[in-house]
Amino acid sequence: MVKKPLDVLNRALQTPVIVRLKGGREFRGILNGYDIHMNLVLENAEEIQNGEVVKKLGNVIIRGDTVVFISPSE
Amino acid sequence: MVKKPLDVLNRALQTPVIVRLKGGREFRGILNGYDIHMNLVLENAEEIQNGEVVKKLGNVIIRGDTVVFISPSE
Amino acid sequence: MVKKPLDVLNRALQTPVIVRLKGGREFRGILNGYDIHMNLVLENAEEIQNGEVVKKLGNVIIRGDTVVFISPSE
Amino acid sequence: MVKKPLDVLNRALQTPVIVRLKGGREFRGILNGYDIHMNLVLENAEEIQNGEVVKKLGNVIIRGDTVVFISPSE
Amino acid sequence: MVKKPLDVLNRALQTPVIVRLKGGREFRGILNGYDIHMNLVLENAEEIQNGEVVKKLGNVIIRGDTVVFISPSE
Amino acid sequence: MVKKPLDVLNRALQTPVIVRLKGGREFRGILNGYDIHMNLVLENAEEIQNGEVVKKLGNVIIRGDTVVFISPSE
Amino acid sequence: MVKKPLDVLNRALQTPVIVRLKGGREFRGILNGYDIHMNLVLENAEEIQNGEVVKKLGNVIIRGDTVVFISPSE
Numbered sequence: 001m002v003k004k005p006l007d008v009l010n011r012a013l014q015t016p017v018i019v020r021l022k023g024g025r026e027f028r029g030i031l032n033g034y035d036i037h038m039n040l041v042l043e044n045a046e047e048i049q050n051g052e053v054v055k056k057l058g059n060v061i062i063r064g065d066t067v068v069f070i071s072p073s074e
Numbered sequence: 075m076v077k078k079p080l081d082v083l084n085r086a087l088q089t090p091v092i093v094r095l096k097g098g099r100e101f102r103g104i105l106n107g108y109d110i111h112m113n114l115v116l117e118n119a120e121e122i123q124n125g126e127v128v129k130k131l132g133n134v135i136i137r138g139d140t141v142v143f144i145s146p147s148e
Numbered sequence: 149m150v151k152k153p154l155d156v157l158n159r160a161l162q163t164p165v166i167v168r169l170k171g172g173r174e175f176r177g178i179l180n181g182y183d184i185h186m187n188l189v190l191e192n193a194e195e196i197q198n199g200e201v202v203k204k205l206g207n208v209i210i211r212g213d214t215v216v217f218i219s220p221s222e
Numbered sequence: 223m224v225k226k227p228l229d230v231l232n233r234a235l236q237t238p239v240i241v242r243l244k245g246g247r248e249f250r251g252i253l254n255g256y257d258i259h260m261n262l263v264l265e266n267a268e269e270i271q272n273g274e275v276v277k278k279l280g281n282v283i284i285r286g287d288t289v290v291f292i293s294p295s296e
Numbered sequence: 297m298v299k300k301p302l303d304v305l306n307r308a309l310q311t312p313v314i315v316r317l318k319g320g321r322e323f324r325g326i327l328n329g330y331d332i333h334m335n336l337v338l339e340n341a342e343e344i345q346n347g348e349v350v351k352k353l354g355n356v357i358i359r360g361d362t363v364v365f366i367s368p369s370e
Numbered sequence: 371m372v373k374k375p376l377d378v379l380n381r382a383l384q385t386p387v388i389v390r391l392k393g394g395r396e397f398r399g400i401l402n403g404y405d406i407h408m409n410l411v412l413e414n415a416e417e418i419q420n421g422e423v424v425k426k427l428g429n430v431i432i433r434g435d436t437v438v439f440i441s442p443s444e
Numbered sequence: 445m446v447k448k449p450l451d452v453l454n455r456a457l458q459t460p461v462i463v464r465l466k467g468g469r470e471f472r473g474i475l476n477g478y479d480i481h482m483n484l485v486l487e488n489a490e491e492i493q494n495g496e497v498v499k500k501l502g503n504v505i506i507r508g509d510t511v512v513f514i515s516p517s518e
Contacts, residue, residue, distance in 0.1 A: 003107035033225035071134045077181035151329035255373035299477035367504045403447035
């Protein structure tokens with residue numbers, strides 16, 4: 001029942017996630033990859049501010065260092 | 075009687091915790107997992123601002139780097 | 149006579165301490181545990197702002213990364 | 223199908239990328255190189271603010287530490 | 297003649313020092329201990345703001361991570 | 371064709387570079403040395419603000435930790 | 445001709461240097477020592493703000509982590 005954070009990330013692969021960054025910005029997209037630093041690969045990524053899409057980014061590599069949380073939408 | 079921080083986290087598994095992040099935001103949820111970096115997995119997570127729920131997040135992986143404190147509610 | 153910081157922490161176990169965090173907040177409580185990163189476990193923890201208790205937290209795990217100083221009250 | 227962040231960077235070599243830095247600045251250029259810290263080499267780099275080119279930089283070495291995300295434009 | 301920073305700290309043991317922290321606060325006290333991270337133990341510590349004592353702290357463990365400089369008063 | 375960031379730095383030795391620091395300041399000078407942390411040695415260094423020279427510094431050792439980007443002017 | 449940053453520091457020993465810190469403050473003094481983290485020992489150190497001496501500090505140990513640049517005055 002107890003889950004390692006990286007295992008939860010692994011189970012979220014190929015599904016939509018929300019990623020909150022330091023400073024408050026959010027990204028939405030399909031989680032396509034990650035590594036142990038929580039660097040992330042999102043596909044069809046959109047940048048969100050105040051609930052609205054402000055930028056469509058396609059593929060994006062997010063540095064783990066800037067991530068506050070990742071929320072799988074399963 | 076002396077407790078290592080990670081042991082206290084371990085004992086809080088599957089129970090509700092409050093997590094304060096840098097910048098002042100708080101999350102409430104069931105602690106479902108953690109690792110040695112204090113990366114956390116919360117279930118039924120809610121984001122709290124000024125004592126009010128501002129967002130329901132379901133599952134969330136919080137990066138330890140952004141955590142100020144974790145308070146088990148036992 | 150010369151004291152290592154972690155030895156001083158060790159001697160403060162089970163006694164009241166004041167913990168100042170980055171950003172200026174303070175916590176008061178019984179030091180119940182720590183590790184080499186100065187992650188701390190406080191019991192009967194209270195959050196203090198401008199000398200007043202603003203929150204009672206019970207048990208709390210504080211990440212060492214956010215600590216400015218720890219003051220044992222012996 | 224699952225992609226490591228550095229593999230995605232590798233596949234973006236010699237193609238145009240957008241790089242967002244902490245603080246909000248963006249760079250556009252041809253990705254000419256990188257290392258495991260996500261230090262980047264851009265060719266024909268331009269600094270962008272509010273969607274406008276504010277500086278042409280030619281070659282530029284960006285420290286990974288300041289990077290928020292990298293978006294290949296494939 | 298050339299001095300390693302930690303050797304200078306070592307020679308300052310049991311003597312009064314001034315410690316400047318990030319954000320501008322200063323502490324004055326007797327240097328009772330330190331470690332290789334420049335975590336410090338001060339005795340009879342006082343917190344100083346704008347040249348005035350704002351708090352008497354007794355013993356205090358200061359995390360090296362928050363230290364800007366240490367000035368022995370010999 | 372693919373270039374490691376440190377190789378690009380190496381090829382820029384003894385040539386003029388522009389260095390942007392966190393906070394926005396820029397330095398201009400001849401790159402005389404570097405190490406793997408991207409600590410840099412500049413000769414005939416000038417500090418630039420809003421495109422104007424605000425200080426002539428001669429030799430300067432810049433800590434890599436504060437560097438945003440380095441742009442060789444070749 | 446190519447110089448490692450620490451070699452340049454080494455050659456500056458026992459000579460006057462200017463040290464800029466994060467946040468903009470500067471220190472002037474005789475460089476008496478350093479280590480691989482760029483922790484510095486200054487003798488006859490003075491703190492400078494807007495070109496004026498605001499504090500005479502005698503000996504001072506500066507943490508490398510807060511240093512932006514070091515400029516030998518040779």
